[in-house]
Amino acid sequence: MKRRDFLKRVAPMSLLPFAINGQPIRAYGNILGANAEDLVETDNVLVLIQLNGGNDGLNTIVPLDQYSNLSSARPDVILPESKVLKFDGVSATGIHPSMSKIRNMYNDGKVHILQSVGYPNQNYSHFRSTDIWLTGSDSDQVYESGWVGRYLANEWPNYPNGFPNNEMEDPLAIQIGSIVSPVCQGPAVNMGFAISNPTNFYQLLSGNFGSTPDSFAGKELSYIRTVAHQSNEYAKKVKTAAESASNLSNLYPDENRLADQLKIVAQLIAGGLKTRVYVVTLGGFDTHANQVDATEGNETGYHAFLLETVSEAINAFQNDLELLKIDERVTGMTFSEFGRRIISNASTGTDHGAAAPLFMFGSKVKGGITGSNPTIPSSATANSNIEMQTDFRSIYSTILRNWFCLDEATSDSVLLQDFDPLDLLENGCTTTSIGKDKNQKAGDSFITNYPNPFGNSTNIKFYSDGSYVSIEIYNTEGRIVKSLINDVVSKGTHTISFDSSLLPTGTYYCKYQNGFIAQTRSLLKVQ
């Protein structure tokens, strides 16, 4: 059976998160496991730029056709109309004057603006809304895994066992300054490699891990840090990559917290890392007060500074990618947990809001604007918010389908819901028939099943190191439908049969734990 034909038989994949003993786990998985054919290879890279705090979308991309209503709604922060920059061929929409570089990139066809991105039933808490964006859940759902983590776990299901290996030598994802972010959290482990800040990165390169106190404790700390560094295979790969490439652009501004991070990203991509996803962050967007500097003009102030930081950094990064000749492999995306309120508050700031625009950029991005200007009511109140036009998960779907080249069913299983992609990217995917996917097999697999899909039973083959093994089958609602093993199992490979004759057809999840190793496999009963 062809992968595609077979996948069509799968019921709609609106998989709910589920819980085991109150501990939610997430469904994920390539339904075909190691039997997939007609797979697509990609070396495309995604750079996620997280703007922490909730970026004021209305002062970023300005609906000029709503300017009058906008100025009555937010008199204390409104940008002077004359200062707003225009895009070529667009009259009704402008951009903050601090973002001239982004405006130029748009004019060059390297930026796509998505208007009013968000999700239904906006949550106004930073924490909760950040989690929603990073995990890709609905407003009323709780996922503990991140959308990138699920994507990477689908691609490399054996990670971290037996990694790095010849098939994948490098970190799957690198997060700079955002270990906090659950975006790379997979169903069992975090799939990301963290660099806590640019200083940490340069320490890694120099082998100097910060000062230690002049004491016995300091002596031991220094010893442990050295071992920690030596035992970190990924740190070595990152170091090697950084040493084999240099930034070529001279546009990187000094004292720019975002540029400092993107500079590292460009260097690592150029240095040959096969890392798929980079996550960088810039904080400070929670502009409840002093968003603008009224004395100097509303186009100045802290928000202007932040937007300039973003614009200058992205511009330099794109320039660097082009000079390094890796620009066709890299696309970037900004996002923030929410936009801000339409009306301004009494402290020359804005409070938490709803939908907001975001930028996608890169040489393979189709320039343009998706969506129309938001409508600003003539008498906006504290309850007035920007309505969502584009669900953020449609953008994730676009990236998964058209940038990371997943088929529809797999993309849906990563997002745990069905979202159609948007027309944002030139097709970066070429199908190759390479037989069994090497990513699926990379690393050490401790559990497999055959056949899959199956009818009334399938054989589950697993390894035990001689200690306790737990193998349990869950349905998509998170209920245990069968506990296959919960016991000490002698060392070696064992096979047990999973009798599914009494179970309805559909997807099941087989969760395996042996000692300090956990793996999850998707099983599909078809008849």
Place this chain on the structure above:
Amino acid sequence: MATNQTTRTNSGTAKYSGSWGKAEVLHLLRRVQCGVKYEDISYFQTKTMDQAIDEILNVSYTPPSPPINDYNARSLDPIIAAGATWVNDYNGQLNNYRRSSLKKWWMGQIINHDRTIREKMVLFWHNHFATEMRVIGWANFAYTNNALLRLNCLKNFKSLVKDITLDPAMLVYLNGERNTKSAPDENYSRELQELFTLGKGPESKYTENDVQTGAKVLTGWRINKTTGAVYFDDTRHDSTDKTFSSFYNNTTITGQSGANGVNELDDLLNMIFAQTEVSKHIVRKLYRWFVYYEIDNITEINVIAPLATLFRTSNFEIKPVLSALLKSEHFFDVANRGALIKSPIDFTAGLVRQYDIGFQPTTNFVDLYNSWNIFYNSATLQQQSIGDPPSVAGWSAYYQIPQFHELWINSDTLPNRNKITDGLVSYGYNINGFRVKINSLQFAEKFTNVRDPELLIDDLLEYLHTIPVSQDQQDYMRSILLSGQVQNHYWTDAWDDYANDKNNTTKQNIVSVRLIALLKYLMNLSEFQLS
């Protein structure tokens, strides 16, 4: 043993009279327990230093309930019912399962230890009088060896040496039971002097002939393998006179025949214990166990020598020496704090105790033993398999110059330490549907400052780390709790939301995701390896 001069400390055994606060209580408990329980800090803070240390040394000698048959489902025991103890049944067929049961049980004793120093001392003597269960074979002997160490852990060292000499596990392990006048076996005589009493210090000058002569004194001991009883077989005993080297002042132990042959052991121990090196050797080992591994000349003069004298004048009673060490200004010297690398057992059992990880009730003993086994296995992966030290010398971290404790940390063991911390703080370990894991919410609730991210981080670092981390790292931890926001109230609001509606899974999740990320980061820092 070069020491950085600036870290030098001249403090000695004078009684510590400095401040007695949370920092001192934490330092003391980290060293005398296998992981500090949060509640014990305030408990000991209400006492004086003297009261605290006296209580810590006041160990109970009541034996805990012994290990049980947890293996029936895998190998049916014809005599001992599931859940009943096997320690008095000599069935050689089940030794594998029973040794495994014993190791899990032992890990359980450590995990559940009381406020006293007992388990740390049992482990100390296990490392000192090292025996390997896999060599001993008999689970019963391994158990009685453990019970012996437990019962004598803070009593008299000289008596303990005698008891260990006649302990069935040791008689098997170092071939004492096969030491006969016709074929003397020098194994035990050698280790008795080289490892158990005199050590290999520069003043320990016994000769090869002393080893051979000592072996003759020790001939004749046997074990009844169906009861475990040790008895003296005078027909195997060498009853000739034994003369030792000038190191022992050419002492002659008069050979005794018949049942009186047993008396020669006391003569031998009296002769060995007359050497001051015995007291110094043991005090140095205690020092390395409780303080730090480097002993330079000043420490030798200021700490080792006076404690060794005390050890001798108190007739080798263990408690006075430990009391003097723990109450000394040297022990509380800031230069000596935070410098001990946690042993694997300290590290793994410590996780349970620090985070108060919950287990199954004892009625569910099979699952409970399997849960204890998680920690036994993790310590084994970190190269400390309780009950099976690598050799009679114990674990090399306690004797191998110059690295000592640093030997616990290498590019294989350190990732294994991170594996169990990552595992416990995130998904935990599934034992028959029961999840052994860190409950980040319950843990955080213990901290009165939990609503304030900065104070919470300070408190967590004070509790879980021994030395301060950089401002950079503190800022980073704060950004974890705040998801990159700058205003502390966002954490406070999230915590209050949860605290006012504790059963709401969304609200639980908002705070637990951030706590888990914070704890994971904090435990992955190198500072977490120090005690």
